[in-house]
Amino acid sequence: MSEQDGGTPRESRGTLVIAGDRCKGCELCVAACPPRVLTMSSDVNEMGYRYPELTSGCTGCTACQMVCPDFVFEVYRFTPAAR
Amino acid sequence: MSVIDTSQPPSQPAKKVAEFSSPLLLGEHSLCPGCGEPVALRLLLEVLQELDIVQRTIGVVGHGCYGSFVRIMDVDVLQCLHGRAPSCATGIKRVRPDRAVFTMQGDGDMVNEGLQEVLHTAARGEKITCVLLNNGVFGDTGGQLTATTVLGQRTKTSLEGRDAEAHGHPIPVADLVAGLPGTAYVARGTVATAGSVAQTKRMLRRAFEAQLSGAGFSLVEILTMCPTGWFVPAPDGPGYLADSMEQAYPLGELTT
Numbered sequence: 001m002s003e004q005d006g007g008t009p010r011e012s013r014g015t016l017v018i019a020g021d022r023c024k025g026c027e028l029c030v031a032a033c034p035p036r037v038l039t040m041s042s043d044v045n046e047m048g049y050r051y052p053e054l055t056s057g058c059t060g061c062t063a064c065q066m067v068c069p070d071f072v073f074e075v076y077r078f079t080p081a082a083r
Numbered sequence: 084m085s086v087i088d089t090s091q092p093p094s095q096p097a098k099k100v101a102e103f104s105s106p107l108l109l110g111e112h113s114l115c116p117g118c119g120e121p122v123a124l125r126l127l128l129e130v131l132q133e134l135d136i137v138q139r140t141i142g143v144v145g146h147g148c149y150g151s152f153v154r155i156m157d158v159d160v161l162q163c164l165h166g167r168a169p170s171c172a173t174g175i176k177r178v179r180p181d182r183a184v185f186t187m188q189g190d191g192d193m194v195n196e197g198l199q200e201v202l203h204t205a206a207r208g209e210k211i212t213c214v215l216l217n218n219g220v221f222g223d224t225g226g227q228l229t230a231t232t233v234l235g236q237r238t239k240t241s242l243e244g245r246d247a248e249a250h251g252h253p254i255p256v257a258d259l260v261a262g263l264p265g266t267a268y269v270a271r272g273t274v275a276t277a278g279s280v281a282q283t284k285r286m287l288r289r290a291f292e293a294q295l296s297g298a299g300f301s302l303v304e305i306l307t308m309c310p311t312g313w314f315v316p317a318p319d320g321p322g323y324l325a326d327s328m329e330q331a332y333p334l335g336e337l338t339t
Contacts, residue, residue: 009085018089019103026117026310026317032277039086049116054087062101063277067321069114069121071104076097 010035014060017074018052025049029064029073038064105129107137110155117317119307119324120149120216122274124156126284127187127214131158134291140183143172145192148222166197169204172211183294185212190231191221194256198230201260201302208265208299212290215256215304219328220312230254233331237314253331257304261337267299269337273306273329275321286336306332 023045029052030038037057040050052064052072060077092099105128112121131137142160144153145168153160163171168186176184193201193215201213219236221227226239231253235244245253261269268290272283283305290301306328308320315323 012087014100015087015093015097016089017092022111024116026320028117028318028321031318031321054089055085056087058087060100061277065101065103066277066280067122067274069116069118070111071108071121071125073101074092074099074103075101076093077100078093079096079098081096 010057012056012058012078014058014075014077016054016058016064016076018054019072019074020051021045022070023049023051023072024070025051026069028067028069032063032067034061034063035059105132107132107157108155109157112151112155114148114151115311117308117310117320118148119218119274119305119309119320121152122280123214123216123283123305123307124149124152124187126274126280126287127185128156128158130284130287130291131183133288134295136183136291136295139181140185141175141179143168143175143184143186145186145188145197146223147189147192147216149187149189149216150223166192166195166200168192169197169200169209169211169213172213173204173207173209176209176211180210183212183291185214185291187214187216189222190215190217190219191223191229194230194254195221198254198256201256202263205260205263205300205302206265208267210294210297210299211301212294213300213302214287215302216307217304217328217332218307218309218312220309222309222312226309226312231256233327236327238312255332257302257332257337260300260302265300266302266338268293268301269303271304271306271332271334271337273324273334275306275308275324279334304332306334
């Protein structure tokens with residue numbers, strides 16, 4: 001159960017760098033994310049589009065980076081000792 | 084619900100597992116939100132890098148939305164008349180057989196305007212790789228019906244949906260090419276989901292390997308989303324593609 005569903009926050013095994021200023025708000029990443037940890041912002045970027053934001057529970061699977069047409073995501077996986 | 088800071092790389096030890104895009108892309112593109120073509124182009128550039136052939140690759144492109152990539156791709160590119168890319172690529176490959184030559188064409192370009200070019204090139208067994216970005220509409224000119232628009236699909240010039248009686252049947256060009264003896268590798272993929280993106284990248288890699296080994300002509304058809312031309316919201320693009328185009332054009336490798 002994810003945090004959005006009212007469950008406890010899940011541990012993140014990875015994280016992202018999100019270039020929100022490049023995003024055109026297509027939301028393909030939100031649908032593609034297996035752990036469902038991406039949500040769209042309430043703010044808009046300079047072009048006037050909402051952009052994705054990360055909540056806890058990222059696994060570093062790179063699905064968002066694979067489907068993104070605007071190359072908004074850079075994906076990091078935490079090294080095990082750091083967890 | 085707490086939002087994690089994603090403005091910079093993490094401070095704790097972590098391994099970068101995916102870059103924003105290929106380092107061969109030198110700028111930003113101007114394609115619509117939810118378009119599938121940038122993903123297909125990123126895969127193509129990644130394959131060129133992984134095979135270490137960037138410095139000896141010549142791309143030949145037709146006319147379409149992907150033309151905006153010509154300016155930002157760090158690869159030698161020749162832009163041809165509509166549909167003529169396979170013939171120009173033939174010339175380049177015959178003069179410089181040491182070069183890896185690919186064409187990048189949309190469905191309007193390859194199937195409407197230049198169908199005979201690609202069929203003859205395949206039949207001659209030219210050692211080039213053709214990439215077809217198939218979205219079923221003339222995206223660049225405003226979303227008109229093309230020869231690959233599937234039956235029932237709405238476009239600017241078929242608002243009630245494509246009707247076989249009025250507009251004819253769609254042409255599955257990858258299947259036509261797969262039936263020709265000069266062809267070494269033909270596959271059809273899509274960029275709608277993360278899994279299919281990974282699969283499509285493997286197809287592109289095999290297509291270039293077929294060219295580099297001298298096996299013959301190779302073609303990869305990539306079904307891409309065009310939410311603007313399909314009149315659907317950008318998030319619904321992959322679902323629409325799965326329900327319409329994927330039904331008419333089954334995915335997978337068409338040669339053995």
